[in-house]
Amino acid sequence: MAFNKRSKIKLLLKSSKIGEKTTIMGWVRTKRGNKNVSFIAINDGSIINNYQVVADPNVISEDILKRITTGACIKVTGKVVASQGAGQDSELIAEQIEVLGEADTEKYPLQPKKHSMEFLRENAHLRMRTNTFGAVFRVRHALAFAVHKYFNDKGFFYIHTPIITASDAEGAGETFRVSTLDMKNPPLTDDGAIDYSKDFFERETNLTVSGQLEGELAAMALAEIYTFGPTFRAENSNTTRHLAEFWMIEPEMAFYDAEDNQDLAEDFLKSIISYAMEHCSADLEFLDKRAADENAKKPANERTDLGLLERLRFVAEHDFERITYTEAINILQNSKPNKKKKFNYLIEEWGADLQSEHERFLVEKHFKKPVILTDYPKDIKAFYMKQNEDGKTVAAMDILFPGIGEIVGGSQREENMEKLTIRMDEMGISQEELYWYLDTRRFGTTPHSGFGLGFERMVQFVTGMGNIRDVIAFPRTPGNAEF
Amino acid sequence: MAFNKRSKIKLLLKSSKIGEKTTIMGWVRTKRGNKNVSFIAINDGSIINNYQVVADPNVISEDILKRITTGACIKVTGKVVASQGAGQDSELIAEQIEVLGEADTEKYPLQPKKHSMEFLRENAHLRMRTNTFGAVFRVRHALAFAVHKYFNDKGFFYIHTPIITASDAEGAGETFRVSTLDMKNPPLTDDGAIDYSKDFFERETNLTVSGQLEGELAAMALAEIYTFGPTFRAENSNTTRHLAEFWMIEPEMAFYDAEDNQDLAEDFLKSIISYAMEHCSADLEFLDKRAADENAKKPANERTDLGLLERLRFVAEHDFERITYTEAINILQNSKPNKKKKFNYLIEEWGADLQSEHERFLVEKHFKKPVILTDYPKDIKAFYMKQNEDGKTVAAMDILFPGIGEIVGGSQREENMEKLTIRMDEMGISQEELYWYLDTRRFGTTPHSGFGLGFERMVQFVTGMGNIRDVIAFPRTPGNAEF
Numbered sequence: 019m020a021f022n023k024r025s026k027i028k029l030l031l032k033s034s035k036i037g038e039k040t041t042i043m044g045w046v047r048t049k050r051g052n053k054n055v056s057f058i059a060i061n062d063g064s065i066i067n068n069y070q071v072v073a074d075p076n077v078i079s080e081d082i083l084k085r086i087t088t089g090a091c092i093k094v095t096g097k098v099v100a101s102q103g104a105g106q107d108s109e110l111i112a113e114q115i116e117v118l119g120e121a122d123t124e125k126y127p128l129q130p131k132k133h134s135m136e137f138l139r140e141n142a143h144l145r146m147r148t149n150t151f152g153a154v155f156r157v158r159h160a161l162a163f164a165v166h167k168y169f170n171d172k173g174f175f176y177i178h179t180p181i182i183t184a185s186d187a188e189g190a191g192e193t194f195r196v197s198t199l200d201m202k203n204p205p206l207t208d209d210g211a212i213d214y215s216k217d218f219f220e221r222e223t224n225l226t227v228s229g230q231l232e233g234e235l236a237a238m239a240l241a242e243i244y245t246f247g248p249t250f251r252a253e254n255s256n257t258t259r260h261l262a263e264f265w266m267i268e269p270e271m272a273f274y275d276a277e278d279n280q281d282l283a284e285d286f287l288k289s290i291i292s293y294a295m296e297h298c299s300a301d302l303e304f305l306d307k308r309a310a311d312e313n314a315k316k317p318a319n320e321r322t323d324l325g326l327l328e329r330l331r332f333v334a335e336h337d338f339e340r341i342t343y344t345e346a347i348n349i350l351q352n353s354k355p356n357k358k359k360k361f362n363y364l365i366e367e368w369g370a371d372l373q374s375e376h377e378r379f380l381v382e383k384h385f386k387k388p389v390i391l392t393d394y395p396k397d398i399k400a401f402y403m404k405q406n407e408d409g410k411t412v413a414a415m416d417i418l419f420p421g422i423g424e425i426v427g428g429s430q431r432e433e434n435m436e437k438l439t440i441r442m443d444e445m446g447i448s449q450e451e452l453y454w455y456l457d458t459r460r461f462g463t464t465p466h467s468g469f470g471l472g473f474e475r476m477v478q479f480v481t482g483m484g485n486i487r488d489v490i491a492f493p494r495t496p497g498n499a500e501f
Numbered sequence: 502m503a504f505n506k507r508s509k510i511k512l513l514l515k516s517s518k519i520g521e522k523t524t525i526m527g528w529v530r531t532k533r534g535n536k537n538v539s540f541i542a543i544n545d546g547s548i549i550n551n552y553q554v555v556a557d558p559n560v561i562s563e564d565i566l567k568r569i570t571t572g573a574c575i576k577v578t579g580k581v582v583a584s585q586g587a588g589q590d591s592e593l594i595a596e597q598i599e600v601l602g603e604a605d606t607e608k609y610p611l612q613p614k615k616h617s618m619e620f621l622r623e624n625a626h627l628r629m630r631t632n633t634f635g636a637v638f639r640v641r642h643a644l645a646f647a648v649h650k651y652f653n654d655k656g657f658f659y660i661h662t663p664i665i666t667a668s669d670a671e672g673a674g675e676t677f678r679v680s681t682l683d684m685k686n687p688p689l690t691d692d693g694a695i696d697y698s699k700d701f702f703e704r705e706t707n708l709t710v711s712g713q714l715e716g717e718l719a720a721m722a723l724a725e726i727y728t729f730g731p732t733f734r735a736e737n738s739n740t741t742r743h744l745a746e747f748w749m750i751e752p753e754m755a756f757y758d759a760e761d762n763q764d765l766a767e768d769f770l771k772s773i774i775s776y777a778m779e780h781c782s783a784d785l786e787f788l789d790k791r792a793a794d795e796n797a798k799k800p801a802n803e804r805t806d807l808g809l810l811e812r813l814r815f816v817a818e819h820d821f822e823r824i825t826y827t828e829a830i831n832i833l834q835n836s837k838p839n840k841k842k843k844f845n846y847l848i849e850e851w852g853a854d855l856q857s858e859h860e861r862f863l864v865e866k867h868f869k870k871p872v873i874l875t876d877y878p879k880d881i882k883a884f885y886m887k888q889n890e891d892g893k894t895v896a897a898m899d900i901l902f903p904g905i906g907e908i909v910g911g912s913q914r915e916e917n918m919e920k921l922t923i924r925m926d927e928m929g930i931s932q933e934e935l936y937w938y939l940d941t942r943r944f945g946t947t948p949h950s951g952f953g954l955g956f957e958r959m960v961q962f963v964t965g966m967g968n969i970r971d972v973i974a975f976p977r978t979p980g981n982a983e984f
Contacts, residue, residue: 021758021948026656026724043756044724045945063723063755064656091755091945119916119946126944143937144944146722155723159658166649173509173547175642180975181664181708181731182677182746184982194665194701196677196708198735201687201695212684218677218735218745219982225664225679232975232984239629240546240638241509241527247731248664252681252701262701263665272546272574273526275504433602454626454984461609461627462528462574463602465504492663492715499667499702501715501937 024093028064035098036108042069043093043118045147048130049086056083057103058112060092063146066153066300070101070109078115088130089121089147135488142492143501150308153301154489157294158477164293165246165267165473168286174242174269179229181248184221185451192252193224194262225250229268230468231402231455234431237270237466238458244269246473254496258485259423261474263494270468276404276413276430279467280390283417283426284338287388287471291334294480295327302327302480309482322421326482329420338388343411344368346391349384350376371398374423381418389418401445402455404430405437415469422479428469435459507576511547518581519591525552526576526601528630531613532569539566540586541595543575546629549636549783553584553592561598571613572604572630618971625975626984633791636784637972640777641960647776648729648750648956651769657725657752662712664731667704668934675735676707677745708733712751713951714885714938717914720753720949721941727752729956737979741968742906744957746977753951759887759896759913762950763873766900766909767821770871770954774817777963778810785810785963792965805904809965812903821871826894827851829874832867833859854881857906864901872901884928885938887913887948888920898952905962911952918942 025040044062051057053075059068071094073083086092093116101109123129127141128148138145145151166176182196198218199205205213214222229245236243245268252262274282295302309326324332341349350356350365355375363373372391381389393411396403403412417426432438438459442449449456477489487493492501508523527545534540536558542551554577556566569575576599584592606612610624611631621628628634649659665679681701682688688696697705712728719726728751735745757765778785792809807815824832833839833848838858846856855874864872876894879886886895900909915921921942925932932939960972970976975984 019758020760020764022754022756022761024756028656043947045722063658063725089945091947118948119942119944121944143718143940144722146719147945152722155660155719156658159653159660162659163649163653166646170642170646173511175546175639176645177638177642177974178731178748180746180977180982180984182733182977182982183984192681194679194681195684196679197684198675198677199684201678201680201682201684204684218737218979219977220980221982223982235626235984236629236638236974239528239627239635242546248661250665254701263663265661271505273505273507275502277503278505281503457626459602461602461604462572462630464526464574465601491660491719494663494665494702496701497703499663499665499704499706501663501666501718 026064027060027062027067027069030069030098031065031067031107036100038098039095039113040098040110041093041095042071042110044069044091046086046088046090046092046121048088056086058086058092058094060094061147061152063152066149066156066304067106070103070106071096071112071115072109073112073115078112082115082117085117085120086115087121087123087126089126089128090117091119091121092117135485139487139493146491149304151488153298153304154477154481154483155491156301157298157305157481158489160294160297161290161477161480162246162473164290165244167293168289169244169269172242174244175236175240177229177233177236177240177243177245178247179226179232179236179245181226182219182223183226184219184223193227194250194252196223196225227251228266228470230270230470231452233268233270233468234466235454235458237272237468238462238464241272242269243271256496258487259475261486261490261493261495264486264490265473267471267473268468270466272464272466274430274467275465276392276415276467279428279430279469280340280392280415283415283428283469284390287417287426287476288334290476291330291480295330295334302330305481312482312484330480333388333419336387338390338417339385340390340392342393343372343391343395344393346372346376346380349380353379353384355379369395369397377416377418377423381420381423386420388420391416391418396441399429401441401447402429402431402438404432405441413467417469419475419479422475425475425479426469426471428467430465430467433459433463433465435463509547510543510545510550510552513552513581514548514550514590519583521581522578522596523581523593524576524578525554525593527552527574529569529571529573529575529604531571539569541569541575541577543577544630544635546635549632549639549787550589553586553589554579554595554598555592556595556598561595565598565600568600568603569598570604570606570609572609572611573600574602574604575600618968622970622976629974632787634971636781636787637960637964637966638974639784640781640788640964641972643777643780644773644960644963645729645956647773648727650776651772652727652752655725657727658719658723660712660716660719660723660726660728661730662709662715662728664709665702665706666709667702667706676710677733677735679706679708710734711749711953713753713953714935716751716753716951717949718937718941720755720951721945721947724755725752726754739979741970742958744969744973744976744978747969747973748956750954750956751951753949755947755949757913757950758948759875759898759950762911762913762952763823763875763898766898766911766952767873770900770909770959771817773959774813774963778813778817785813788964795965795967813963816871816902819870821873821900822868823873823875825876826855826874826878827876829855829859829863832863836862836867838862852878852880860899860901860906861903864903864906869903871903874899874901879924882912884924884930885912885914885921887915888924896950900952902958902962905958908958908962909952909954911950913948913950916942916946916948918946
C-alpha cells in the first residue's frame with residue numbers, strides 16, 4: 019500500500035488549500051507553545067521554509083506531543099487554515115500526528131542553537147538538516163541542472179570521460195594511484211620494479227585530473243560536447259579553496275576560436291547564475307542574510323561592498339572585462355600595492371606567474387568586475403594551448419571572479435600537428451603515449467577550444483560560503499574521507 | 502575575430518534557407534562525382550544525417566578538391582538550393598571551400614567501408630565519427646539529460662556522493678584501492694602491516710561501489726534526492742555486460758514505501774525511454790535498422806520478435822508485470838526448461854538465487870514484458886533492506902528488461918534501528934564503522950526507499966547495442982584503460 023501520500027511543503031506554500039484536509043511529513047525543527055496549544059515547525063527539505071502545525075492537546079495526546087522534539091520525523095494530517103501568526107499564509111490544524119522517528123533530545127546533535135561550521139563539518143551526515151546546508155545543497159542542485167540545461171539547449175552532448183586513466187599527460191598535478199595489487203607483496207619485474215602488467219588494467223593507472231583530452235576526441239566528432247564529472251588532485255593543500263575530489267565541467271568545441279570560447283564561457287556563467295537566482299530565491303535570500311552577518315563580523319578592511327545577491331546580479335548583468343596578460347602585467351607593475359611592496363610576490367617583469375593576490379587586485383580593486391585574462395606566456399601554460407603568432411604567448415584564458423579568484427581556465431587548442439608536436443618535444447611529453455590525441459590533428463583537424471569550470475568554486479560564489487568543504491556533501495581533503 | 506559562424510546541419514535541415522548564403526563546417530564522409538561535379542557528404546556531429554555539398558571544378562580549384570577526402574575537415578560557404586537528388590531537401594552549392602584539416606587516405610583508419618566492432622573499439626578515439634557511434638552517443642546524451650530533467654521536474658535534488666570512500670560497507674563487490682603510498686617501500690606499522698595512517702586520507706580508501714548509503718543521508722534531510730555518478734567494480738569479468746567503471750543513477754526517497762518505489766521506478770524508466778524516442782528519432786531509426794540487420798544474421802532461435810523501436814514503444818506503453826520472488830520460483834519450477842533440465846542452474850527450492858537464464862525466461866518467454874520482481878529471501882540480499890513481516894523475505898525489487906536482464910535493483914530500506922542493527926550483527930557488518938548511517942535511524946527515522954539504475958545497461962537497451970563497451974566512450978575493463 020503506497021505510503022507517500024503527502025503535500026510537499028514547497029507546493030503547499032504556493033497553493034491555496036485553505037479549508038482542505040491534507041497530510042504533510044517532515045522533520046521537526048522546533049516546538050513551542052503552552053498547555054493549551056503547541057506550535058510545531060516542520061521542514062521536509064523541499065524548501066527552506068518550515069510549515070507550522072498547530073496541535074491542540076485535546077486532539078493530540080500528551081504522549082505523542084512529548085515525543086515530538088527537534089529532529090523527530092512526524093506525519094501530520096489535518097486541515098489547512100489561514101494563519102493567525104506572522105511569517106506564513108497558512109498552517110495545519112493537526113487532527114492526527116504519527117511519530118515516524120524520535121530524536122532523543124539528550125543525544126541528537128542538532129539542537130536549535132548556533133553550531134560552529136567545524137562542528138557541522140564533523141556531522142556532515144546530518145548537516146543537510148540545517149537551514150544553511152539545506153539551502154546550499156538546493157542551490158547546488160539548481161546550478162548542476164542549469165549546467166545540463168544550458169548545454170542541452172545549445173545542442174551540446176554530455177560525454178562521460180574516464181575516471182581511471184593510464185596517463186597524467188597534462189601534468190596538471192599529483193595523482194592518486196588506482197590498483198588492485200597486494201600492497202604487502204606486489205609483483206616485481208626482473209629488475210625489481212613494481213610489475214604493473216599484473217595489475218587490474220595491466221598498466222599503472224591513476225584517477226583523472228581532467229577529462230579535457232578525451233573531451234577533445236569527442237568534440238572532433240560531435241563538434242560541441244561537455245563533460246561534468248569528478249576529478250582528483252593528490253595535493254596536500256589544506257585550504258578553504260582546495261578539495262582532493264571535486265567536480266569539473268569541461269566543454270570542448272570544434273570550430274571555436276579563442277574569442278568564441280570567451281563568448282561562450284561568459285554567457286554560460288551568466289546563464290547559470292541567473293538560473294539559480296530565478297529558481298532558488300528563498301534559499302538565496304537566506305544565504306544573502308547569512309553572508310551579510312558574516313561580513314559584518316569581519317575587520318573593516320576585509321569586508322565586501324556588495325551583498326551576495328547584489329554581487330550575483332552584478333555579475334549576471336555586466337560585461338566581463340577582457341584584457342591580455344601583458345596588459346594585466348602593466349596594470350600590476352604600476353599598481354599601488356606593487357610600488358609600495360604590499361604584494362607578497364612583487365611583479366617585476368613580463369613572464370611572472372600571477373598569484374591569487376594579483377588576481378584579486380585586478381578583479382576586486384582595479385576593475386571591480388569579473389575579468390577574462392587572455393594570452394598568457396606559453397612557458398607558464400600547458401602544451402596543448404594554441405601558440406599565438408608572437409611566438410611568446412598562447413591563446414589561453416582564465417576567468418577571475420571576485421572573492422573566488424580563478425573560476426574558469428581554458429584556451430583555444432593547438433590544432434596544428436607540427437606546432438603541437440614540437441611543443442610536446444620541448445616539454446618532454448611523449449608523442450607515443452598520446453598517439454590517440456595526436457590522431458585528431460593528424461586526421462581532419464580544425465580550430466577548436468574549450469574550458470574547465472570548477473563546480474564547487476561556482477557553488478561557493480553563488481552561495482557565498484567561505485569554505486569549499488561546505489559546498490560538497492562529503493568533502494575529501496588530506497586526512498579526511500569520512501562517510 | 503570569432504570563427505564559429507556556421508549553420509549547424511541539424512538546424513539547416515529543419516529550416517528553409519533555400520536561396521540564402523551560408524557556411525557549414527564538418528568532416529567529409531564521402532566524395533563522389535566526375536570531372537564536371539563533385540558531391541561531398543559532410544557530417545558535423547549535430548545529427549546523423551550528412552549534408553550534401555555540390556562543388557563545380559570551375560569554382561573550386563582542383564588542388565582543393567584533391568585534398569577533400571574521407572575524414573578531412575572542411576569549411577564550405579555557398580548557396581542553399583533545393584536538392585535535385587533523393588534523400589535530402591536541400592544542398593549547398595559551394596562558392597568557397599577551405600580545407601581545415603586533411604586526412605591522408607593511406608593512413609586514416611575510418612575509410613568508407615564496414616569496420617568490425619572490435620576494430621572500432623581499438624580506435625575508440627575516432628569511432629564517434631561513424632554513424633553507429635555518433636548515434637549511440639547522441640542517444641546517451643539524451644538519456645542522461647532525460648534523467649536530470651525527470652528528477653528536477655519532480656523536485657528531487659541531485660547529490661554528488663563521494664567517489665573515494667573508506668568503506669565497502671555494502672559488500673557489493675571487489676574494490677579498487679586508492680593510494681598515494683610508495684608501492685615499492687610502503688610505510689609499515691610495528692606489526693608489519695601496511696600503515697595506511699600515512700596514506701593521503703590517513704586510512705585505507707577505495708573507489709565507491711555505490712552512492713546509496715550517502716544518498717540515504719541526504720534523503721533524510723532533503724526527502725527526495727538522486728545521484729548520477731561513476732561507480733567501480735574490480736571484478737575480473739570479461740563479458741558483454743560488465744564494466745570496471747560505469748555510471749549509476751541512485752534515487753533515494755524519504756516517505757516512500759516499497760510500492761511507491763516501484764511506481765517511481767516504472768514511471769522513471771518509461772519516461773526516459775519516451776524522451777529518447779521523442780528527441781532522437783533519426784538516430785533511433787538508424788539503430789533500429791542496424792539492430793534488424795544484426796538480428797537477421799543470428800541463428801533462428803536467438804532472434805528477437807520485436808524490432809528495436811517496437812521494443813521501446815512496447816516498454817514505454819505497457820504496465821510492467823509485478824510478481825514476488827515466491828511466485829517467480831513457482832513459475833520457474835513448473836517451467837519447461839526446468840522440467841527438461843535445460844537451465845544450467847535448475848530451480849529446486851525456494852531460496853535459490855536467480856540466474857540470468859531464469860530472469861530472461863520470465864521476461865522474454867513467460868511474461869514477454871518487463872518484470873518487477875519483489876520480496877526476495879533476505880539471505881540473498883543486502884543488510885539494509887526492509888525486513889518483511891514473514892521473517893523470511895525483504896522488501897527488495899529487481900526490474901528485469903528483455904535482452905538486458907536486471908536493469909534496476911532497489912528496496913525499501915530498513916528504517917527500524919533495532920531490526921537493522923540485529924541484521925548487521927548477523928551479517929558481520931560493523932555498527933561502529935557505520936555509526937553515521939545508523940544515526941539516520943537513531944534520529945528522526947522514517948520509511949524510505951531507493952533504487953539503482955545501471956546507466957550503461959539502459960543505453961544498451963535503448964540503442965540495441967549488444968556489447969556494453971560500445972555504449973561508453975572509453976570503456977574500462979580488465980586489462981584495458983586505453984585513452
